[in-house]
Amino acid sequence: MNNIINYFVEANICLVILGTFYFLCLQKDNHHRFIRFFLIGSGFLSVTLPLINLGSFMTEQSTNGSGVIKSIQSTFILPELTIFGSAGKRSLLYILNSYNWLHILATLYLLVSVVLITIFFFQICQILWLSKTKKAFKQDHFTFILTDGQLPTFSFFKLLFYDNSIKLSDDEKQKVIDHELVHIRQKHSWDIVFYELIKTMFWVNPIVWVFKLRLKYTHEYLADEHIIQKTSKEYYSHLLAKITLNQMSLGLAHHFNKSFTLNRIKMMNTPVSKFKTWKWITLIPIVTILFISISCNDDSASEATEAMSTAHQREVPKELQSELARLQQEYPEANFTYMETDADNEESMIKFKNLDPESIGYIKKYEDRGMIGVIVNQNGQLKKIAKATNLPDDEVFSIVEEPAMPEGGYENLYEKISQIIKYPLQARKKGIAGKVFVQFIINENGLLSDTKVVKGIGAGCDHEAMRALNAASLEITWKPALERGVKVKQKLILPITFALDDNDNNQSSINIDEVSNSGESQIKLDIKHDGLTVYGTVMNKEGKPLAGTNIIIEGTNQGSVSSIDGSFKIKLNTPKDKLIFSFMGFQTTSYSLEKC
Known part of the structure; x- marks a missing residue:
């Protein structure tokens, strides 16, 4: 899931940066061919550039030089469990935290995407169905379909739908048909389909909607531009006004009749502005920076691979075992390997010098053998690898690809805890309520350990929360967390809220049989x-x-x-x-x- 999130974020960053450039430099530009090129190129770059970085994401989880599989500890906060003081109110209250919101938002996002892709395919099927039910004539490069006034004039790929119910002269009819043929010859429908697919993936980004709308406008401007080369602007403007009608919405099609008819007429009468080369030259460093910033991780990894092609991978010498262990502890997500190369081999040394210094963990020169030994991270720069266990408590913790899960889900775990946990009498007498954060680890074998309270409220509530969690875990089997297919340790935090109502502060309302610590029973x-x-x-x-x-x-x-x-x-x-x-x-x- 982390890979998908990374791709989504990087793609949207590209869209935002290119969208900002459009609004600053190109919004009022009327060089329509270049605008079309920019809009299509922006969509293509935004979708493909982040894919360059996926190679490093797919790096196989492997054993390191000492044969020990890396153990990654990640921490996230579980849904909150609320325990009420009164016996009659012993129920569970699930308060969704960042982990739950992430999955719920992802589900909702996918649902919207499914709706959009369904509408997209429905529109395609609608157009294909219309092409089969209306009178059609095969031409050299397109199919001419008469709509008999039931549909407006529009085109989609090589299908040209013509509304023959409008009374037009032969010359006017030909102008309308020529307009739609421009869409067909310049393959404008491919542009629309491309942006419809992008919209289903990144519908939350307003830049996508703006680009898609501007692209459709640009298509109309291009078609109009072609027509007025052989027709007077006044004549064509009159024709546009004459055939502007109410029409059914066919979002994928190119309508001759559009709601922005006045804008089209205005655009036809606007002189083409002087081409400003600096605008397009500015795009070069922008795209270059985007490319470098997104693909730099792969560059580091490829440099390491190239260097290894001329080096000899060996087992780590005994004198470097302790150094390797230190590096593995400091950078738990790194993929270290040990190499040796001939110090007198010019080709090898050149490639070694091209290695990113930040990817090298340790270098040792063996004077007696004329060799150089290097411990290098194949995944790229070490400084970019965050050690999850070093995160401060107030930071948002990392989430593994597949988090640890109790048998029967968290609802089953919470039900067990609710059956075991008791509201301490001491806390109820003092009117103490609040939230206890219990931290624990589920190891690679699915066992709970290292239970401790990282933030509590005292009065017996902290110990009771720990006791209930430990006792409940004895009755439940945990499925360990997975990171890149490997079972790993995961640190979790369970918030347990002890809640009192007004009656709970009155000692007479306390069920002594339920929570008594008075001492009649002894351990x-x-x-x-x-x-x-x-x-x-x-x-x-x-x-x-x-x-x-x-x-x-x-x-x-x-x-x-x-x-x-x-x-x-x-x-x-x-x-x-x-x-x-x-x-x-x-x-x-x-x-x-x-x-x-």
């Missing part, structure tokens, strides 16, 4: 330790395991959760660390090695 522990590693089982007073018990090292965000059989294992940082065991409906219990 029973069967604990052993091996050095700083503590392990054992968490149970209730009847000896039944308590799955999902939250276990935290006091004063830290480090912790764990008991499994389905109540077992757990956690390593302390120091012998003085204290473990806090909490489970809703049970009295919080602590444990430390010093008590043993």
Whole structure:
């Protein structure tokens, strides 16, 4: 999906830049042939230039020099889950965040595109159907079709529809036919179809609509320009006014009768402005800059490939293994390879010097062997590779091509959490409400780990949110994230909102049986330790395991959760660390090695 987004953004940037040039320099220009060339060229460049960069996007995910597959950690925020304080209001509220909006907007965008492409094909079918149902005559280079007043005069490719119900002289009829023949000979219909297809892809960009409309106007101006070469402007203007009628809309066709008849008459009587060469010369650096800026990544990659053609790829020497590991950690998306080339080989050295310095991670010269070893990134410049794990918390996190997904979808995960989570009594008594952001990682095996609160509200809500997520994940299998077909780690953030209404601030309205921490039930522990590693089982007073018990090292965000059989294992940082065991409906219990 990232490839599609990149293409979409780059294509629209091209359209905007070329559109800006049009509005500044060409909007009032009446050199219609050059305007047509510019409009078609702008559409073609906008669609094709971004494709040049797709080669680097398609680079196959491969193992690096040490045989370790790259692990990419991306982070995005999940839909929000809201927990209400009152038992009667225990429902889920899904608040769509940037991730959901992205997919919803993409779906809506595609729906509009489907509608536009459907209309496009419907219009084509409509014209073809009309050509079969009306009286037609085959000519040398086109088909002449009489509409008997049911349709206006227009042309589409080699089909010329003529409204024979209008009373015109033979000379006037010929002028109308000659006008449409200009459209057919100059293949104007291809231009319209081309821009209709562009419109279905980039309909959100107003430049596309402006260019398409101006192109149709330009076609009419070109046809008029051809006619008035052999006919007086006054005579032809009178003819245009005479046959201007109400007509059905056939968006793909070239109508002789257009709503801008007055503009056409005005354009015919406007002297052709002096051709200003500087306008078109200005296009050269604009197109060049667009080409270079979009394709520069591929240039770097091709330079590396060319250099490798004269070098020898080898396994990374032992003395460079640590350097390669450092580079892989610093640039997780880079595709590093190690090469050696003869320092005395002039051809090899020339190609090595042409390498982009920003793509080289490390160089070592072996004086004893007369060789030069290079660790180079085949994907291009290292400085352009963003390390997702280094993104600050307040930035928008990257999204992998296929994000991690719980079994049954997020609705199933949220349903599990809603069944487990309890609104802490302490928070309800104090009237504390707000949003807790729980961060966690789904690794390549689909296992949840590294759960921690990155922003919380306290009063037991932070620990309860972590406990509920960990407990729910024990009952759900996760499908790991995919990036370029490879299973990768993904960092996610789950916002859980604890919400109170006015009645929740009144202690008498609290369902004590539901959220009580008063201590009638106690957690029973069967604990052993091996050095700083503590392990054992968490149970209730009847000896039944308590799955999902939250276990935290006091004063830290480090912790764990008991499994389905109540077992757990956690390593302390120091012998003085204290473990806090909490489970809703049970009295919080602590444990430390010093008590043993």
